[in-house]
Amino acid sequence: MTIDSKSAQISDVLTELTQVLGTAYVLTGEDTRKWQADWTKTYSWMPSAVLRPQSVKEVSAIMRIASQHQCPVVPVSGNTGLSGGTVAEGALMLSLDRLNKIEDIRVDTRTIRVQAGVILEAIHNATEEHGLVFPLSFGARGSAQIGGCLATNAGGSNVLRYGNTRDLCLGLEIVLASGEVLDLMASLHKDNSGLNLRNLFVGSEGILGVITGAILKLHPKPRAYATAMIAASKLEDSLIILNRLQEATGGMVEAFEYMPRMYIEQHLLHDPAAREPFDDPHEVNLMVELGAISPGDARIDENGSVPIVEKLQLLLMEMLEEGMLLDAVIAQNDAQRGEMWHRRELAGELTTTVDDIIINDISLPLQAVAPFLRRAEQDLLKLDKAARFFVVSHLGDGNVHFTIWPSAESTTNHEDFRTVLENLVEEYHGSFSAEHGVGVSKLGSMARRKSKTSLKVMRAIKSALDPLDILNPGKVIPPVLES
């Protein structure tokens, strides 16, 4: 197709789309600025238009029109993804932001029914009023939408206790590439009637269908939290610490996060409000949070103390006496708890404080995190002896965010850095992609590390559901290489 015939085709498509959505909701040119780059500013693009439907019917009509004209469509929610999943050069971007209704909250069944464009934090606010919580949480919760969280099977800080987004999803509504609506909006806890299609679409990053609604599981909101920063004498002890906390509290650990000294230093450097977590600097800084659901663990006694906080204090004292911990600070009020969380949740901003970054989102068997981290730095320094490594980890579930900051002198390309890290991930039986998804940033890793058979099955599923390859093309599944 020539450039002229292509632009004539796009203009026809936009005319048809405008008839469905109205002029105000078919954005082009400068009006699409907000959607022209990813959150990290690693990728930028020019979409042919951004479409903002308000109903499932409109999403369906968009997909029918796109199918007829074989136009690529990139679903976008909060655009906070960290893998370039919304790159959309010359494509139609389908924004779900106007499908933003919370349709039903059921206190008896502890479920919520939402449209895909509802912002994660809005779900938190709505459920908390009922003493319930949707426990998926991370730094971008004020912008990420539930459709994007489902599409990436987002993880965050509470996976240890509640699982990832897939574990929190009961029902799903999807518009397929053809425009057909696949209604899986059941709120069943058991359903073995054939293949589990819901689980296939969760985590599919917009390549199989457009998620338009969901039924999600809620949990009782903890009545009290005990939150602490602790300094361990060595990272290898972290599993013992975690297991002791779990056993002593009957599994109340909500979060178990790791921030090495380098992280704390970057925080002190870039956040004017930042303070040292302890009087003395330590290498292994952990943030732990317990959540008490039963009233007995949360009730303030006559001395003004809360049982769960007392319990944490006792446990930490024991471990300090044993020499497993070097220091510990327990939050005494909401402001101190907020300060601890703020430090941890600034990870995204701190990761992007330099221009050249290679984000890696790795998962490892829990016992492998400490040796992996030691070896990773050694191996990568052989490629670039002045490289720096920005590490932060959802340690309780083995997820390590390992960002490489190559030195200004480095001539090594990004994929070579990634390959070295992948070799080590493979050696420790981990995965190169834990919670952010593949998008375009990990296509190389997919090609190098996934078995031929896995890729064949993925391609077969993709072409069965999207034979024209119009949904988020070029993402997740690497192209077949000519031999």
Ligand SMILES: Cc1cc2nc3c(=O)[nH]c(=O)nc-3n(C[C@H](O)[C@H](O)[C@H](O)COP(=O)(O)OP(=O)(O)OC[C@H]3O[C@@H](n4cnc5c(N)ncnc54)[C@H](O)[C@@H]3O)c2cc1C
């Ligand atoms: C500061 C910060 C902290 C973060 N912390 C975490 C963390 O702890 N854990 C974690 O897992 N992630 C984290 N992320 C990554 C990101 O927020 C999540 O991946 C989030 O789930 C993306 O949601 P979104 O609405 O922004 O989706 P988008 O970025 O808009 O989209 C992400 C992908 O999903 C597809 N998609 C979006 N909506 C739909 C839909 N309705 N139907 C089908 N496909 C769709 C897109 O095409 C794209 O491929 C963080 C990001 C930032 C910026």
